[in-house]
Amino acid sequence: NAGVTQTPKFQVLKTGQSMTLQCAQDMNHEYMSWYRQDPGMGLRLIHYSVGAGITDQGEVPNGYNVSRSTTEDFPLRLLSAAPSQTSVYFCASSYKGDQPQHFGDGTRLSIL
Amino acid sequence: GQSLEQPSEVTAVEGAIVQINCTYQTSGFYGLSWYQQHDGGAPTFLSYNALDGLEETGRFSSFLSRSDSYGYLLLQELQMKDSASYFCAVLNTGGFKTIFGAGTRLFVKA
Numbered sequence: 001n002a003g004v005t006q007t008p009k010f011q012v013l014k015t016g017q018s019m020t021l022q023c024a025q026d027m028n029h030e031y032m033s034w035y036r037q038d039p040g041m042g043l044r045l046i047h048y049s050v051g052a053g054i055t056d057q058g059e060v061p062n063g064y065n066v067s068r069s070t071t072e073d074f075p076l077r078l079l080s081a082a083p084s085q086t087s088v089y090f091c092a093s094s095y096k097g098d099q100p101q102h103f104g105d106g107t108r109l110s111i112l
Numbered sequence: 113g114q115s116l117e118q119p120s121e122v123t124a125v126e127g128a129i130v131q132i133n134c135t136y137q138t139s140g141f142y143g144l145s146w147y148q149q150h151d152g153g154a155p156t157f158l159s160y161n162a163l164d165g166l167e168e169t170g171r172f173s174s175f176l177s178r179s180d181s182y183g184y185l186l187l188q189e190l191q192m193k194d195s196a197s198y199f200c201a202v203l204n205t206g207g208f209k210t211i212f213g214a215g216t217r218l219f220v221k222a
Contacts, residue, residue: 041215043199048209098203100157101155
């Protein structure tokens with residue numbers, strides 16, 4: 001049972017480039033979310049989804065897009081990377097919104 | 113708006129008991145969770161309170177008072193491996209948006 005899988009684990013981008021961070025879970029969880037974590041800070045919610053076809057904005061959605069075409073996958077797209085988006089990105093999933101969230105190992109993203 | 117406050121750092125001795133407090137301001141409160149994160153790792157779930165009172169899971173307990181918008185995590189019989197960051201997180205109704213606090217860094221000394 002793989003749990004929550006994030007790819008890539010590390011990525012370096014140039015300002016203005018776009019990319020997609022992948023997140024997949026094999027636990028048949030309805031709820032998925034994306035967070036970013038900056039040094040010494042907590043996790044800030046970017047976008048979340050309560051089921052396939054349903055997404056909503058979190059605390060810091062600007063510059064990011066998401067889609068949820070299947071229960072398993074929840075990719076995060078950076079439209080035009082900026083140095084301020086340098087961070088560690090975590091994807092999480094839970095069976096329902098009020099259940100414990102399971103986190104992936106994170107993607108460490110640097111934007112030059 | 114929403115906000116959570118927890119101490120930035122706590123230091124305790126191995127074998128001791130430590131309490132990490134969390135106060136929150138939010139609309140549509142549903143529940144309070146606690147997560148642990150070791151350096152370089154991913155957050156892992158510790159406990160969840162939706163109702164007032166104490167929840168106990170082994171050496172860890174969590175308490176919630178909805179009327180005071182306050183909760184705490186209690187760690188007993190501290191071990192060196194408990195040195196980590198601990199985050200409280202509020203779950204809101206209307207979509208179950210989860211908002212995390214900035215975290216408390218716990219240092220356990222021998």
